Amino acid sequence: MQQGIFNITAENYHADPCPTASLSNSIASILLDQSPLHAWLAHPRLNPNYTREADTRFDLGSAAHMMLLERREDKIVRVQADDWRTKAAKEARAAAQANGQYAVLERQYGDIVSMCTAAQDYLLTTELGDMLATGDAEQAVLWQEANTFGDKVLWYRSRPDLISNDRRVVLDYKSTSSAAPDFVSKQIGRMNYDLQSEFYTRGMKSIGHDTTFVFLFQEITPPYACSLISLSNTFREVGKLKLKRAMALWETSLTTNTWPGYTNKILYAEPKPWDAAEMEATKDQQEEE
Numbered sequence: 001m002q003q004g005i006f007n008i009t010a011e012n013y014h015a016d017p018c019p020t021a022s023l024s025n026s027i028a029s030i031l032l033d034q035s036p037l038h039a040w041l042a043h044p045r046l047n048p049n050y051t052r053e054a055d056t057r058f059d060l061g062s063a064a065h066m067m068l069l070e071r072r073e074d075k076i077v078r079v080q081a082d083d084w085r086t087k088a089a090k091e092a093r094a095a096a097q098a099n100g101q102y103a104v105l106e107r108q109y110g111d112i113v114s115m116c117t118a119a120q121d122y123l124l125t126t127e128l129g130d131m132l133a134t135g136d137a138e139q140a141v142l143w144q145e146a147n148t149f150g151d152k153v154l155w156y157r158s159r160p161d162l163i164s165n166d167r168r169v170v171l172d173y174k175s176t177s178s179a180a181p182d183f184v185s186k187q188i189g190r191m192n193y194d195l196q197s198e199f200y201t202r203g204m205k206s207i208g209h210d211t212t213f214v215f216l217f218q219e220i221t222p223p224y225a226c227s228l229i230s231l232s233n234t235f236r237e238v239g240k241l242k243l244k245r246a247m248a249l250w251e252t253s254l255t256t257n258t259w260p261g262y263t264n265k266i267l268y269a270e271p272k273p274w275d276a277a278e279m280e281a282t283k284d285q286q287e288e289e
Helices: 009-015 025-033 034-040 060-068 087-098 104-124 182-191 194-205 233-256 272-289
Strands: 004-006 076-080 102-105 140-146 153-156 169-177 211-217 226-229
Touching: 025 034, 025 194, 025 233, 034 233, 060 076, 060 102, 060 104, 060 169, 060 211, 076 087, 076 104, 087 102, 104 211, 104 226, 140 194, 153 194, 153 233, 169 182, 169 194, 182 194, 182 226, 182 233, 194 211, 194 233
Parallel strands: 076 102, 169 211
Antiparallel strands: 004 140, 140 153, 211 226
16 A cells, blocks of 8 residues: 555545555644553454544534535425434434434524624635635544554545645634634643644655644634634644654554553642642731731
């Protein structure tokens, strides 16, 4: 199998189409936030009992993602019901899911359309212009890299939301309660969005494309405001360090077939700076009283 950009279904991508088990951004995030054992459990090619959990909760952002980026309005099924509590509504949702579709209540459908329209109108006013109409959505990027010792080739994969036609920009769409630049910038490190940016950028570079990674954040309530956020060079360096550690953990675990969990040693928790500051503030207040 050659590396490159491929048009494959979401199901095939999430099942891992590479010749050997590959590292994805979601698995890399699990390696950093939890442990190799958790990553093994969540990997479809490593865990023989792996089953992908189906999420039946309604997510306005997920539905908008499908309509906005994949341009697949036919994959959204409008259910004539006030809520999901009735048997008929539950059956309709289950049938849609089994058919690879996304069920929404009729009253929610208008919100999704309004959300997508707002995002489209917004992007047309930006330097990305008509990228939504001309870019390639949900393409699988598969690439390989030699391990540290150069004796094995390891596979990696990503699935960018949207790649510009000239391959110079990768756009990732995220719905949020607030798209205010200051608010979403504070979420980047906590949510490992810096890791995602570097992982996707590295994948595109490995197949010959220098790209800029841009997040499109959109609010899920009117007026469905949007903002475009890319990472500074300093923030990118943080993401590169995260990616380097995740790749090292992946390489060690995969090549040795050892997937450790958390340490078996007693660790001693240290207070964070804000814990000490809060304690001092409480002490000062008590002394004043």
